[in-house]
Amino acid sequence: MNPLLPAFSLRDTEGADRSFPTAARPALIAFVKEDCPTCGIVLPLLDAFARAYGDALDVFLVGQTRDGNARMMQRHRLASPLLDDSGLKVSFAYDIDMVPAVFVADRDGREIERRMGFDRGEWQTLDASLAALAGRARAPIDWNALPEWRPGCGSLSVDPRYADRLRAEAENSPLRARKIEIAPDDDEVEFMFDQGFTDGLPVVPPTPERVIRMLAGTRRDPQSLVAVVPPNMGEATVEKVAINAVMAGCKPEYLPVVIAALEAVCTDAFNVHGVMATTMGASPVVVVNGPIRHRIGMNMKIGALGQGARANAAIGRALRLVIRNIGGARPGGTERSTLGNPMKFTMCFAEWEERSHWPPLHVERGFAPTDSVVTVYGMTGGPSLIVDQTSRTAAQLAGSIAQCMESIHHPKAHMMSDALLVVSPEHVDTLHTQQYTKADLRRRIQEVTSRPLRELVSDERSGVGMSQERAKTLSAEALDRRMPKFASDDMIHIVVAGSEAGKFSGLFHGWVGGEIGSQPVSRLIDPN
Amino acid sequence: MTTILDPTDEREPIARQLSPRSGAIRGTVAFLDISKPRGNVLLDRLEEQFKQRVPGIDVVRYSKPTFTKPAPEALRQEIRSKSDFVVEALAD
Numbered sequence: 001m002n003p004l005l006p007a008f009s010l011r012d013t014e015g016a017d018r019s020f021p022t023a024a025r026p027a028l029i030a031f032v033k034e035d036c037p038t039c040g041i042v043l044p045l046l047d048a049f050a051r052a053y054g055d056a057l058d059v060f061l062v063g064q065t066r067d068g069n070a071r072m073m074q075r076h077r078l079a080s081p082l083l084d085d086s087g088l089k090v091s092f093a094y095d096i097d098m099v100p101a102v103f104v105a106d107r108d109g110r111e112i113e114r115r116m117g118f119d120r121g122e123w124q125t126l127d128a129s130l131a132a133l134a135g136r137a138r139a140p141i142d143w144n145a146l147p148e149w150r151p152g153c154g155s156l157s158v159d160p161r162y163a164d165r166l167r168a169e170a171e172n173s174p175l176r177a178r179k180i181e182i183a184p185d186d187d188e189v190e191f192m193f194d195q196g197f198t199d200g201l202p203v204v205p206p207t208p209e210r211v212i213r214m215l216a217g218t219r220r221d222p223q224s225l226v227a228v229v230p231p232n233m234g235e236a237t238v239e240k241v242a243i244n245a246v247m248a249g250c251k252p253e254y255l256p257v258v259i260a261a262l263e264a265v266c267t268d269a270f271n272v273h274g275v276m277a278t279t280m281g282a283s284p285v286v287v288v289n290g291p292i293r294h295r296i297g298m299n300m301k302i303g304a305l306g307q308g309a310r311a312n313a314a315i316g317r318a319l320r321l322v323i324r325n326i327g328g329a330r331p332g333g334t335e336r337s338t339l340g341n342p343m344k345f346t347m348c349f350a351e352w353e354e355r356s357h358w359p360p361l362h363v364e365r366g367f368a369p370t371d372s373v374v375t376v377y378g379m380t381g382g383p384s385l386i387v388d389q390t391s392r393t394a395a396q397l398a399g400s401i402a403q404c405m406e407s408i409h410h411p412k413a414h415m416m417s418d419a420l421l422v423v424s425p426e427h428v429d430t431l432h433t434q435q436y437t438k439a440d441l442r443r444r445i446q447e448v449t450s451r452p453l454r455e456l457v458s459d460e461r462s463g464v465g466m467s468q469e470r471a472k473t474l475s476a477e478a479l480d481r482r483m484p485k486f487a488s489d490d491m492i493h494i495v496v497a498g499s500e501a502g503k504f505s506g507l508f509h510g511w512v513g514g515e516i517g518s519q520p521v522s523r524l525i526d527p528n
Numbered sequence: 529m530t531t532i533l534d535p536t537d538e539r540e541p542i543a544r545q546l547s548p549r550s551g552a553i554r555g556t557v558a559f560l561d562i563s564k565p566r567g568n569v570l571l572d573r574l575e576e577q578f579k580q581r582v583p584g585i586d587v588v589r590y591s592k593p594t595f596t597k598p599a600p601e602a603l604r605q606e607i608r609s610k611s612d613f614v615v616e617a618l619a620d
Contacts, residue, residue: 177538178533178542179531179533180531181529181530182529182532183529183548184548185548197535205530205532206532208531211533232537232539234536234537234539235537240535243535244535321535325535325537326536
């Protein structure tokens with residue numbers, strides 16, 4: 001059985017409402033738009049059909065713009081009024097790509113014929129079927145005066161200016177989030193500030209059409225759950241993540257990275273609640289590896305850790321907005337940072353794998369070089385600059401890096417934290433002169449930062465460190481034992497980024513490392 | 529009217545918005561005296577002015593039992609169902 005054509009009710013140019021289907025009459029439904037030359041050819045034919053068969057079948061001539069309808073009525077002196085589908089909802093429901101588009105329905109409203117564009121032979125057949133349906137003589141049309149064939153024009157319902165809105169508003173729209181109507185007198189950006197939706201900077205209004213466009217960035221079902229986000233344990237569906245990604249300024253192709261980063265932070269190992277809530281002021285640092293870096297235009301070179309690169313800035317910001325809006329982590333609420341931290345706006349960059357002599361971060365963490373991977377770190381500070389323009393050997397430079405790393409939290413705070421070291425290309429080259437591996441660099445850092453325990457005891461210069469009382473219980477041998485800065489070598493995370501010029505590296509200071517704090521987590525980015 | 533999608537987990541209601549302003553006053557205008565002293569004097573004067581400047585409107589007077597408490601639900605419903613506009617008087 002043929003499918004039922006969508007029902008509709010539209011107002012015509014004379015102000016009357018006309019509905020399809022009507023009881024027990026066949027129908028001709030034609031979609032036209034004013035600036036389509038082929039529509040200009042077929043309109044007199046459609047009008048002739050209406051005159052010849054209109055007493056036996058319903059003729060609906062549907063125009064796609066209101067002004068265009070008025071002009072077409074005048075230009076073609078039409079006897080049948082045009083229906084106003086300037087909202088394009090009926091055109092969308094009929095799923096037409098082009099105009100003119102003509103549908104013939106039987107008396108039950110089922111489709112029995114359709115024609116797109118203009119082909120003289122086909123339209124003569126159409127005329128014959130309409131005459132037969134109506135039981136009337138053929139319409140008086142001089143077919144020889146018409147061109148043999150003319151292509152149709154694009155329907156406005158598939159025009160990129162309208163198509164996303166139509167998809168968002170359609171009955172089968174994938175959107176389920178609560179719709180918020182902003183009154184015309186309200187400024188939408190101010191409204192979003194007032195609602196507490198932003199990080200303190202303006203956000204892009206997440207209109208349904210923008211969210212639909214964002215969802216094109218992933219194959220995942222909009223209602224599938226990405227993560228349960230602490231501290232409120234709010235459910236982040238793909239749609240909710242997309243809404244926040246729109247607000248952050250993401251392009252659709254960034255969405256898979258935001259989704260993977262969110263999955264990574266919402267793990268027990270990463271412990272995003274602790275990271276956001278701590279008075280120490282930690283925040284996720286997102287590192288991206290693999291082919292997607294190039295595909296979405298991530299910055300891994302000059303100024304990689306700073307502003308100016310949309311993908312870097314927007315991905316990190318989207319992650320933070322999700323944690324704020326869905327997880328409910330807000331400064332003064334569960335986010336209790338004493339000083340705050342600019343990384344809480346955004347911190348995301350890519351590794352310049354090609355400029356490194358070492359296996360890239362994701363390969364080191366067990367992924368294939370061709371995988372695209374996001375890795376998240378909970379960091380309290382940085383990037384602080386490690387300045388060494390004079391070391392010429394790997395051991396010297398690694399020693400400098402180690403000395404700077406000792407300052408994390410406090411020089412006397414050993415075995416407390418982890419760190420993310422961003423080695424610049426010039427520093428990579430210096431380390432490469434002695435074929436230093438990442439393992440060599442870690443070992444050197446541990447060696448140079450190692451201090452006898454007696455130097456890490458609280459004293460008159462600083463109260464930080466092991467208490468005097470505890471130190472008194474230890475043997476001289478125990479107090480002479482050297483303690484490295486990091487509890488294990490794998491607490492030192494290493495990536496390569498930055499410009500070709502500058503013997504400076506960057507250092508992110510960790511929070512509480514290990515199982516009781518936050519551990520780095522990597523997630524495969526869903527290839528799209 | 530701009531429509532946006534809620535970026536939150538939707539556990540809290542959205543703060544109420546201003547109604548659209550039509551730019552014209554017509555129909556029935558409710559004058560609500562909240563029962564603060566001299567609120568009636570203010571409303572009398574406003575009513576005179578409204579009738580002069582916007583002829584053709586109907587003015588209906590209401591008053592709250594006491595200014596210290598919100599208007600009773602029944603009074604709010606009555607004003608909402610019978611009025612196009614409301615002027616609420618403070619005074620003192």
